[in-house]
Amino acid sequence: MSADKSASVHWQGAGKEGKGEISTETGALNKAPYGFASRFGDDHQATNxxxxxxxxxxxxxxxxxxxxxxxxxxxxxxxxxxxxxxxxxxxxxxxxxxxxxxxxxxxxxxxxxxxxxxxxxxxxxxxxxxxxxxxxxxxxxxxxxx
CATH class of the missing domain: 3.30.300.20 (K homology (KH) domain)
Incomplete structure (x- = not known):
């Protein structure tokens, strides 16, 4: 038994100023936002x-x-x-x-x-x-x- 699962990301902009959206094939994540602030800063509204x-x-x-x-x-x-x-x-x-x-x-x-x-x-x-x-x-x- 094997199963392929997928997710995709759309990134726009450069470096720290850029923003991304993460989506999964199931829709559990659907354009979930992420970026520098959610990864390294104090943005707790987006994921990473x-x-x-x-x-x-x-x-x-x-x-x-x-x-x-x-x-x-x-x-x-x-x-x-x-x-x-x-x-x-x-x-x-x-x-x-x-x-x-x-x-x-x-x-x-x-x-x-x-x-x-x-x-x-x-x-x-x-x-x-x-x-x-x-x-x-x-x-x-x-x-x-x-």
Whole structure:
């Protein structure tokens, strides 16, 4: 099984003054604005590539964790995941140098040890974690809710 997914961007203008719009094939993002101020400044009305990457990684990991539990006959009740992507200066440019995943899940009947093992395996097996393997630090803080 394979699936191609797509997104497109329209950018207009030069450098810091330029503005862009991001759209996805599903329409979940439809001409979502982004630019320098939303990426590096105080514009919290528009999006940015790192925010979109964080959403994608959190969503992928949450599914990977739930599927890993299901593969062991364990049903998840709730899975809440956050990803924080850090963009840092790198010489004359920038790089993503850290992604911090936070998982909080309610999984009845799962021991803390099993939970941590499944979470670590899901992090390693998540397709986005694999794709982001060049990021020097991807952390996971996993909490099992009672």
């Amino acid at each position: 590539p790192e925010e979109i990457l964080a959403a994608a990684h959190a969503a992928c990991f949450a599914m990977a964790f739930s599927f890993a539990c299901a593969a062991q006959g364990i049903q998840t009740e709730t899975v809440d995941t956050t990803a924080k992507v850090r963009l840092a200066a790198d010489g004359g440019g920038f790089k993503i140098n850290r992604i911090a995943l936070t998982l909080n899940a309610r999984v009845p009947g799962l021991s803390e040890e099993q939970f941590q093992q499944i979470a670590a395996e899901a992090k390693a097996g998540c397709p986005l974690s694999k794709a982001l393997a060049s990021v020097p630090e991807i952390t996971l803080t996993a909490t099992l809710s009672a």
